[in-house]
Amino acid sequence: MNRIFVSALLVVTVALISGCGDDPGFDKFAPSPSASIKVINAVSDSPALYTEFGTQTLGSADYGESTDITSIIPDLARTTTVSYIKDNRLENIADFLVSVPLDGLKTLFLTGTMDNLKLVEVLAPPPDPATVETTLTLVHAASIYDQAITFYIEDVASSADRRILETVQPGAASAAIDITPSERSILSAEDNEGNRLYTSRDFVITEGVSPIIALIDSFGPSDSPVTGIYSVNTGTAAFPDANFSASVRVLNAIPDRTSIDVFQRTVSSTSPAVVSVLAEATAETGTFDVTVERLAVAETYQTLAAFETTDTEIGTGTLTITNGANTVDLAIDSTNATPEGIVSTISASEADVAAVIIEDSEGRFRLLLSTLDFKESYQTEISVTDDDGDNEDDTGLSQLSSNQLEIVNEALSAQFTVNGTSREATSNAVTDLIGDATLFLISAPTDAITVTLEITPQVLIAEDLLFGDISTYRLSDAGNVIFTATDANNPESPIYTEALTLVDNQYHMLAITGLGDEIDGAVADEETRPVKTLSSLAILHAAPSTPLLDVYVLPSSATISDSDPTGNNIVPLLTGQFGLFPETFTISVTESSSETVIGGPLTFEAAPYSLFKVVLLDAPGGGEPIQVILVDP
Structure with a gap:
């Protein structure tokens, strides 16, 4: 009897459930109510930070970057957890209670420091499809300044004076500010005493786009303690700062030359969004004023x-x-x-x-x-x-x-002016204007601004650098940089020259190596961020006498005969990266596919959350034994 009753009840229940779709007010295809959220990491001393909204993963973001936009349940306050990877597991560093209203998009700025993480919330209300709004939201996420910051804007293309946009308190955001679209605007910020803290390069304010511009702590080789980031729904990017800085040091890994001098030339544009330039090592030196009237149109x-x-x-x-x-x-x-x-x-x-x-x-x-x-x-x-x-x-x-x-x-030619002379080109990549350099015409602003391109003369950045020595870091413009090495005190006889790229806000090492007249170089990014998620080892192969090397990085309990190479078939000027756990390690070098040691062993203690850098060099004059040298990271 009980079985019959349960079966009958089940039939009635199923009938009731399946009948819901017949209700004229029910639409099973209607979208679920939702809201959206994304996270921007503005913590300058942080590794990648992971964020979770309750049990929902929002993703990870390195400093200055954002997660993707994630849909969440609206009007539901949940604990939002911020973590980073430590010892191969997530280490929680902060919790915040966050909710987002229906159809809203909330951007969470993580700011402060790893020891004192703070959160700035910026809510974008649902867009009104009947109107086209152009707004700007300003965020003070620079923890280095504990006072209000006043933001200014000026339209370079007009005669309007620089005007105040908003004064924003620390760890806060302005309301959305209505703003007029402009092809050339400059944003700046001052403290309470009128000291200029920040000035951007010119940027475009596009009709219907409502960006968030945040002032955050800078990290890396920069003259300024703050930098800007620009965020819209499609992503987050570095804001066009007044100076794009990088830093570089030089390793002399040429075993058959006593010492070298190293020079650099920088290539820059005052408005890369209008004209950029890429120079070869032999590019002509000079300053060029360029105005773009029309871009080439491809057929x-x-x-x-x-x-x-x-x-x-x-x-x-x-x-x-x-x-x-x-x-x-x-x-x-x-x-x-x-x-x-x-x-x-x-x-x-x-x-x-x-x-x-x-x-x-x-x-x-x-x-x-x-x-x-x-x-x-x-x-x-x-x-x-x-x-x-x-x-x-x-x-x-x-x-x-x-x-x-x-x-x-129909095809149209590009029209532009260089140092007062009108020119045309059949492409937006102009190769016949500056010797051994290419101009890229990116945009043609209606106000026909003048962009200054500069390819500088040589500047000495490392003098009398002995074999095996590393120069100190030197501040440099980021982007296209031409490096030239000569024998010491012989600037007219280059032994190496190459145009390389330095990354904005990044430290680099330029390693120059080779034997005889076969000299080559390469730039590698160097990790210097103070918060480490694990111990790591970088090994640079700069020994030109051995084209292929195997490297063994072994704990004290292991030997080469019972281990595979930690890195194999390593070519010159390649930097290998290895994660380490706290332990005593030994580094040995062999020829490729051989267990015969030709360099090392070097023994070191891998302290927790530390960085180690090793360079592999020829013996003085060239050849074996390979030197395994631990250098400052």
């Missing part, structure tokens, strides 16, 4: 013929795509002779065109081809060797030859 083509489907066979043969000096031959056979196949083949090639499929008003398909930006020319020539024997008719593969393509957008 766009489409097939005259329309195809019934995206897998309709067009024809077979060879496509020859030419832009300037770049010519690429693409084989088209039965496996890739359709619109989809041809698009895939072009996209995977080195051809200077982009290819997509478009659908016309009649539901048929065409190929749309356009010249890629920053190529030698804004026009691309396509010729065809058609397997049907006719390379220029309107059937088969020859439908893709230039004479069978319809021009959708």
Whole structure:
């Protein structure tokens, strides 16, 4: 009897549940109510920080970066936990109670220090689809300043005076400030006594975009204790600061030269969002004032013929795509002779065109081809060797030859002025203006601002640097930097020169090594962040006499004969990174696939949360034994 009753009750319950969908007020496809949240790490002494909203993971963010936006349940206060990885597990450092209203987006700024973490919450209300709003929200997340900061803005393109935006208290955010769109604005900040704390480079205020700009503590080789970050819904980026700084030190790893001098030249633009420059090692020195009136517009083509489907066979043969000096031959056979196949083949090639499929008003398909930006020319020539024997008719593969393509957008040349002289170019990558340098025309502001490009003369950064020695860190502009090494006191006879890239707000080591006239160099980022999630070891192979090395980093209980290499087939100028646990370790070096020790052993104690750096050098004059040297990280 009980069994019959339970079964009957189950049937009634199921009927009631399944009947809910018939209620005219019920929509099972309606979206669930939600809110959104993201986290920005503004803690300058932190490693990557992990954030959880209750039991929901929001992700991790390194200093100056943000997590992705995550959907959460609205109007529900949950403990938000901030952690970092310590000993291969999450170490909790702070908890905050956070909630987000329905349809709102809340940005959480983690600020302060690892010992005293603070939270600044910025709520963006749901957008009104009936209006286009342009606002700016300012955040004072610079823990180094415990007083209010006043933010100013000026529109460089107009005659309007610099004006106050808002005064923001420490650890707080302004309300959303209505602001006029501008192609060139500069943001600055002052303390209560009128001391300038921060000035940005010019930036664009785009209509309908409502960014958050935060002043945060800086980290790294910077003259300023604060820096700015810019956050919108699509992501977070470094704000255009007045100075992009990096730092570099030099290792002389050339065993057959007593000492060297090292010089550097920097390459800079006062407005990289308008014109940037990339210089080769032999680039011309000078200062160049550039105004961009018009960007080059690449020509766009489409097939005259329309195809019934995206897998309709067009024809077979060879496509020859030419832009300037770049010519690429693409084989088209039965496996890739359709619109989809041809698009895939072009996209995977080195051809200077982009290819997509478009659908016309009649539901048929065409190929749309356009010249890629920053190529030698804004026009691309396509010729065809058609397997049907006719390379220029309107059937088969020859439908893709230039004479069978319809021009959708006509090409336009770039127009710009350099040091008062008007010029034109067939590309936004200009290679014939400054010797051994390329100008990249990025934008053409309506106010035609003048951008100053500078390629500086050589500056001595390391003098009489002996073999095996490392220079002190030297502040440098970030970006394109040209390094030149000479024998000491012989600046007219370079033994090495190369254009390399230094990263903003990062420390670097330039290692220069080689034998005889075969000298090479490489830049490696160096970890200097004070909070460590584990002990780590960086090993730089700078011994030119041995092209391939194996490295053993072994605890005291292990031997080479019963261990695999910690790093194998290491090539010169490569830096290997290894995580360590607290223990006594021995470093030994062998030739590749050999257990015969040619360098070391070096024994050291891996203290918790410490950094270690080892360089591998030839013996003086070159060759073995390889020197294994522990240096300051």
